[in-house]
Each structure stands twice: as structure tokens, then as C-alpha cells.
Amino acid sequence: MACESRTYEEISDNTPITGIVKYETDIKPIIETNCIGCHSPGGPASAYPLTNYNLVKAEIDNIVDRIQRPVGAVGRMPPGTSLSQSQINFFIKWKADGSIEN
Structure with a gap:
């Protein structure tokens, strides 16, 4: 049985992601590193919290749209x-x- 590593740091930008992507192992670390500083209580975007699975799942369409916009847009x-x-x-x-x- 082989072990597959697929953290976002280890995948080049052009490598297709294989396997099922899950919130706890794949999405939550990205949110915690890049989003939670603003999208949590007391943050400048606290009206749009991304502090748990249900909140992120409810906003996934908006998140995908916004993270794909050009820098400066x-x-x-x-x-x-x-x-x-x-x-x-x-x-x-x-x-x-x-x-x-999970």
C-alpha cells in the first residue's frame, strides 16, 4: 500500500489533484492560513465568517468566484x-x- 501526499505545498500549480478533497484535511488549513484573520469574530470581515465547515460550505460558490478574480479586482x-x-x-x-x- 502506497502513501500519497497531496498537501497544497507539495502539488505544483499544474498538477491535477487526485483523490477526494475534504474540508478537514485540505480546505481548512488553507482557510486558517489565508482567510481566518479577517473572516472571524473581531476581524474586518467578521460579517462573513469562515470559521467552520458549514459556513465555508455555504459560501463555496462565492469563495471560488472571489479567489479566482485577478489581483487588484x-x-x-x-x-x-x-x-x-x-x-x-x-x-x-x-x-x-x-x-x-471529513
């Missing part, structure tokens, strides 16, 4: 920067896979 997330293409691909695949929690 109105509503681009994260503002002033960009997720890597591999991180964006995880969100797209998670949505396509049915937004699985």
Missing part, C-alpha cells in the same frame, strides 16, 4: 495577494467533489 480574496493556483484548485475540486467534511 474588486472583491478579490485574499485582498492584495493571491492564493497559489494549487490552493485555488483545491477549492474548485472540493466543490466538484460535493464539499465533503
